[in-house]
Amino acid sequence: MICIASQKGGTGKTTTTVNLSASLALFEKRTLVIDCDPQGNATTGLGIDKKKIQWDLYDVLLGKAPAEKAVVSTAMDYLNVLPARFHLHQMENRLAPTSFRERILRARLHALAADYDFILLDTPPSLGFLTLNALTAASWLIIPLQCQLYALEGLGQLLAVVRKVREEFNRELKIAGVLLTMCENKSARPDPIMSQISDRFQKKIFRTTIPRDSLIRDSSNFSKPLALHDILARGAEAYMDLADELIRLFQNKSNLQQAIENPG
Amino acid sequence: MKITDTQLIKAKERELIRSITRDLDWRMIRNIFREKHQLELGDSVTYKHGDMVVRNSDIAYQLDFEVKVSLSVILDRAGNYLSCATSAYVPEPASVVEENKGETPTSESPTTDPSLEPRENISEMASQLASMISEINEA
Numbered sequence: 001m002i003c004i005a006s007q008k009g010g011t012g013k014t015t016t017t018v019n020l021s022a023s024l025a026l027f028e029k030r031t032l033v034i035d036c037d038p039q040g041n042a043t044t045g046l047g048i049d050k051k052k053i054q055w056d057l058y059d060v061l062l063g064k065a066p067a068e069k070a071v072v073s074t075a076m077d078y079l080n081v082l083p084a085r086f087h088l089h090q091m092e093n094r095l096a097p098t099s100f101r102e103r104i105l106r107a108r109l110h111a112l113a114a115d116y117d118f119i120l121l122d123t124p125p126s127l128g129f130l131t132l133n134a135l136t137a138a139s140w141l142i143i144p145l146q147c148q149l150y151a152l153e154g155l156g157q158l159l160a161v162v163r164k165v166r167e168e169f170n171r172e173l174k175i176a177g178v179l180l181t182m183c184e185n186k187s188a189r190p191d192p193i194m195s196q197i198s199d200r201f202q203k204k205i206f207r208t209t210i211p212r213d214s215l216i217r218d219s220s221n222f223s224k225p226l227a228l229h230d231i232l233a234r235g236a237e238a239y240m241d242l243a244d245e246l247i248r249l250f251q252n253k254s255n256l257q258q259a260i261e262n263p264g
Numbered sequence: 265m266k267i268t269d270t271q272l273i274k275a276k277e278r279e280l281i282r283s284i285t286r287d288l289d290w291r292m293i294r295n296i297f298r299e300k301h302q303l304e305l306g307d308s309v310t311y312k313h314g315d316m317v318v319r320n321s322d323i324a325y326q327l328d329f330e331v332k333v334s335l336s337v338i339l340d341r342a343g344n345y346l347s348c349a350t351s352a353y354v355p356e357p358a359s360v361v362e363e364n365k366g367e368t369p370t371s372e373s374p375t376t377d378p379s380l381e382p383r384e385n386i387s388e389m390a391s392q393l394a395s396m397i398s399e400i401n402e403a
Contacts (some may be wrong), residue, residue: 011324068327150386152386152389152390152393153389156389156392156393159393159397159400160301161363163396163399173400174400174401175397175400175401178397196386196387196390197386197387197390200387200390200391200393200394201390201393201397202394203355204394204401218389
């Protein structure tokens with residue numbers, strides 16, 4: 001289960017969730033998107049009409065519907081979504097008196113884990129209750145970071161929250177990597193400061209970077225991932241590369257774990 | 265048996281040294297000192313001497329400067345020495361946690377040095393954030 005989170009808005013969280021999930025599905029990995037953002041943009045971006053759904057994450061968190069019943073299919077064979085609608089923003093107040101309120105998403109999603117190869121959690125652009133729940137439910141975190149000079153500001157707050165979540169709610173949570181988004185053309189001279197950031201982060205940064213591609217925005221207007229709009233677009237190609245990198249990363253970790261558990 | 269003027273050679277060598285000194289990339293030198301020696305060079309840098317030397321059987325140029333370096337000495341309330349650090353020293357993650365105990369969460373955020381250029385600050389911040397990620401993943 002992978003949480004895609006950033007303390008800032010406009011870094012490419014939802015775009016990454018939508019396009020990475022579609023790319024994983026194209027690799028025939030059973031993929032589920034859980035939309036934890038009351039704006040529900042990931043839901044819309046995957047072509048789901050919010051007016052036509054019966055249940056959403058709000059109902060699941062309140063226990064009105066089991067998670068598996070709230071999951072809806074998308075236009076892609078290997079891709080499902082647990083949608084969100086605006087009333088999800090009321091959740092923090094509704095659950096305020098509840099103990100273990102940070103663990104409620106984790107508890108509700110537990111039954112779904114076995115049905116999917118990848119579960120991606122899209123989060124709102126804040127470090128509030130819903131993001132805290134998503135971090136508590138996830139095993140891994142991807143941090144989208146916009147390619148610009150001041151992108152790092154505030155990242156420390158997110159990492160401090162990750163540290164707190166690890167200490168108090170979820171020891172398993174680790175950082176899969178930082179993903180550089182909205183980067184200028186690869187052929188252009190690389191920005192020296194971004195090169196310095198890449199040097200400092202070393203293996204903590206994904207090899208794949210997401211280019212600034214107007215087609216990504218265009219595809220979201222059509223409520224579909226870019227790969228379904230124009231598979232040859234630079235942005236679509238980048239997200240396919242990212243999916244490939246992610247699959248290999250977890251395959252390597254899985255192999256390593258097996259080697260540790262079964263030496264010789 | 266002299267075949268040219270000694271003073272001319274010395275004058276031209278001094279001119280060469282002066283020319284090299286003038287064109288030094290101080291931003292790069294500051295980065296080298298910060299990264300390799302954990303020293304933050306102050307504003308006052310005075311040229312002392314320059315000379316041609318031999319390094320690894322090749323001609324090299326040695327330029328000597330005097331610089332101001334900020335140094336922090338930390339001692340406890342009983343007067344015992346605790347540590348000594350330059351302004352460019354970035355503490356190891358473990359010592360950051362130790363120093364932050366009992367403080368507000370905001371103290372866990374990477375700090376920036378107001379005396380640095382924005383780009384230098386970003387680079388320093390990136391190092392601190394990378395350390396935080398390592399600490400989280402390796403805990």
